[in-house]
Amino acid sequence: MTENLPDKFSSTEELVKAYKLLEKEFTKRCKIIKELSKSNAEKEQAVSKEIQLENSPSEVQDAKTQKENFDEAEIKDETEIKTETFIPSVKLISGGQAVRTPPKKPTSLSEAGELAKKFLIGD
Missing domain, CATH: 1.20.5 (Single alpha-helices involved in coiled-coils or other helix-helix interfaces)
Structure with missing residues (x-):
């Protein structure tokens, strides 16, 4: 099995150890690249918004006028x-004076009945 190993590694354990270190470094760099890409995308988005605002002051002015x-x-x-x-x-x-109407007081029982009828039925 040691015949197929490159000259750098004397045993398979050293090769596995080197592979694990390489994998660890690769994962670390991928994480850094991902963070930088995210940061770059956020900056590009902010710049594009600024450019849009600079290129469209007429739209802002139109909205203000409206x-x-x-x-x-x-x-x-x-x-x-x-x-x-x-x-x-x-x-x-x-x-500012209140308008007063003369009070309606019935003088007889029949007049009281007529007032009640007008009030209740709405003649």
């Missing part, structure tokens, strides 16, 4: 709602 236009439209809508509903109803109240 938001401003939406905000202005919303403010305009709120203003229209206030002028159409709130202000006219406030004008109906004069000087």
Whole structure:
């Protein structure tokens, strides 16, 4: 069996030991390569995002303009709602005084029956 061994190894045990050391070193280097590849991919991704932002300032500006236009439209809508509903109803109240209606008190039993009928049935 020792006839097929290279000159470096005098026994099969030395060959197995060398193989295990080689395998260990290979695994270690593969791990380093994997970590470096991952780090490199993250850096490339960050650079590509920066390049995209540099190349598309018009898209960012368009989005900003659209938001401003939406905000202005919303403010305009709120203003229209206030002028159409709130202000006219406030004008109906004069000087902050409550409007009083004369109390309806029945003078007879039949009048009380009619008021109750109107209230309950809704004539």
